[in-house]
Amino acid sequence: MATTTLSSNQSPTGNPALRVFNDVVGGLRSAMRVMGYNKAGMIASWFLVVVVVVCFVAPVVIPEPGPDYANIYAAPSAVHPLGTDFQGSDVLAQVLRGGEVVLVVAGVAAALSVFISITLGAISAYAGGGVDTIITGLADVVLTIPNFPLLAVLAAYLRLNNPILLALLIAVLGWPTLLLSVRSQVLSLKERDYVEAARALDLGTRHILFNEILPNMRAYIVMYFVTSMTGAIYAQVGLYLLGFAPLSGDNWGIMLNLAWYRGAIFFKNSFWYIMAPIVAISVVQFAMVTVTRSLEEAFNPRLRKEG
Amino acid sequence: MSLIEVEHASQRFLTRRGLITALNDVSVGLETSEVLCLVGESGSGKTTLGKMIAGLRRPTSGRLLFEGKDVWTSSTEEYARYRRAVQIVHQDPYASLNPVHRVREILGAPLLRHRITSGGAATEKRIREILTQVDLTPPDDFIDKYPHQLSGGQRQRVSIARALTLEPRVIVADEAVSMVDTSIRVSLLNTLLNLRERFEVAFLFITHDLGIAKYFGWSGDTAVMYLGQVVEHARTRDLIANPSHPYTRALLSAIPEPDPELTRKKQKVLVRSMEIPSLLNLPSGCTFHPRCPIWESGLCDQKAPALLRVDDTREVACHVVAREAVVTR
């Protein structure tokens, strides 16, 4: 009944990248299990799953809504449930197709942020001393500079024409807050008895960081990721609205920008054109925040109201 | 040549509130297969000394010798040998095992890392052997469990098994049975004693419980510590039957016994003050003098007593006791 070999991804001298991947998957699984305790969290997570699926399927299934100049700013009807925009294009189609880029950019930015902050945070906390001082000093500097204005200035200057560049930029400015959380987590885990035992057994720094400490942070990594995503979505939308981000395509941010600059507020029937992207963004953000909060409650029993 | 020798070791920490002297000029030795119990209350420094011997804290001054060589200035190879030879078992069964690993991984990691076994099958076989040695039988019942699926006593056994993977010469047991149910402490201690017999492992057994020290250390020595110093070091049976140092005598008389007649009739040695001095501000001379029932003004508050051999197997750090020992000899 018992297996006769150690599974390879548990091998202590295996590939770190593979191990990190396993940790993320493990974290997601434990996160899902733990959220069973909290109804709001459960609903929010399933909702997010639906949103993600829709956002990625829609652009494939729904064709790009073409202009229909006879029908600009039309009121909601059977054909156009949310009305049309300044060119007569269907708003609903745009909303459904508009999430993909936003989520992808946010996801990439979040993944990068999390990766940078975990690497630097873990090194900083475990090595201590001068290394720690330098890294936290750097984080402090980036934190002091107002995030969004700097982002806007850089975006304007760099003339971003690629969503991945946008993601990179957001990530580069987003990691310091996460780093401090990661660092304090690692600092506390470092003092655990089982880590001390691992030191006595001479298991090596790499083993201790990747096999002893990081796996205990799996759930927090998921939380950091989701939190990062909410920040990245805000940053993106802000940049799009101000026109500093690439304006091709039809994502939510661009919809907002166009709605604003094409004077949608002056038209009676354009209410949905403005509201649709706003509602979409808000609802997604709200779901993510709920998920984060319920994860936090699950991992920190003191926050729970009932046992 | 002793297996482990601590020479005039001190451990000082600089904190916001001042300089803490956790260990003050401590010298002890441990031979192969020997049992040494370190007994003391909070602030005694016993845990600090234990972690120092386990190589987890470097002394501020003084030396730690393993097989005659200074651990902290030895070559990489020598240090590696020391590192494998001295292991630790912690107090808290709920904190000493990594909750995300199964027993298989906890025990497999050191085996594979140090290439003691290679490949899944050989490693698993060795894991089973070790689990049997710590009385976790049948091993198959435990090998795939996570720590939260085990009881406190079982977790401590896994901790011990983990320490055994590198075939150590010394195990530092830091209050290893204090957080385990009283009714199963003895069986854990028996497991440790068996290991000592079979594998000639020496034990540094840290505890605040003299009853446990008496049981475990019966054939070995006990050192009583107070505020960072060893105040008495003798064979356990002699120490318990006939304590010399006033602090040891106070401790023994103060312990409540699980026997109503015995405990209500016990002669209590009174200490003059209930307050334990802070490590930031140690008393002058003998650190025990403010509480000592037999202290002498002018002597005990001026000069710190050295740890002196008063007979073949006993050392005491007390002016009064040392003087009387000389007189009676």
Next chain:
Amino acid sequence: MGDTVMNHVASSGGDIANTADVVLSVKDLWIEYLTSRGPVRAVRGATFDLHQGESLALIGESGSGKTTLGLSLIRLLPHTARIPQGQITYRRKDRTSEVLSLGAEDMRRFRWEECAMVFQGAQNALNPVLTIRDQFVDTVQAHRRQGQRQIHERAEELLRLVQLEPDRVLRAYPHELSGGMRQRVLIAMSLLLQPQILILDEPTTALDILTQRAVIDVLRRLKEQLGFATIFVSHDLSLAAELADRVATMYAGRIVELGPVDDIFYRSAHPYTKALLEAVPTVVGNDEKLISIPGSPPDLRNLPEGCPFHPRCAFVEDRCRTSDVPVEWVSNRQEVACLRWRDVRGEVKS
């Protein structure tokens, strides 16, 4: 033969026939915790009486239910606990009340004025931003209208009784006092309103030996001078040996044996009590053979049929595995829940 002092203590505490001086009566108390996997019964049918001025020790290890039982007496169980069955009756002079049906206001008065509790890890139960004196005043004024002067005097009196210097302690903040001192402050505070009953949960665990001794001596003296009844909840048999008039041993939520301290220690009738005594070393006593109790602590979610102790019992027989175990009287002062108690006393093992 025996000490006359001890005979006196044993008989006055253990005489159950005199029900007039029962101050607390617990009958068939069941307590369960709601968990995601269904209710877990932590206390099963506990029954005992506490007499005026007597010390009762509830001794047990993990899973015994002793802490749950202690907390239930002043209804401080967490939200997830339920009491599906049982009665807790409190009596003062001629008036009785059912503790479990007291309203919020009455309950508040019951706690601290009639029955006070000193918690485990009590050293951290003090408010770090108030001086000790302020905390004493707060405690009293929350229950009674009394002038500060009066409270101060009483506080001084109590602090002296617990061997602390009032001047020094009243002015101090909790962090300026050692763990042992804080424990004693809490004991003094619990006596401010002159309760009839004091419940102490592991009062000496985590304390140093010499501090433990001071706390034990203080508790003994307080009992002699103030005459309140005490319930100690502990895993430490030595504490019971020092301070208890009667001892109840608990296992898997049941009281398996209850009787005067000498009977429990020297003439125990339950295999668990006996095994526990054989597993704990004395220090200055003679060399005894120590034996651990085999097996693991009980899993309350998964108790075996019949007697919960049978998997680990040296006296086990077939009927222990299947039948319920009723409580029987060993003498008019000692009761036990074991089918083979006669053999246990006479040492005839299976």
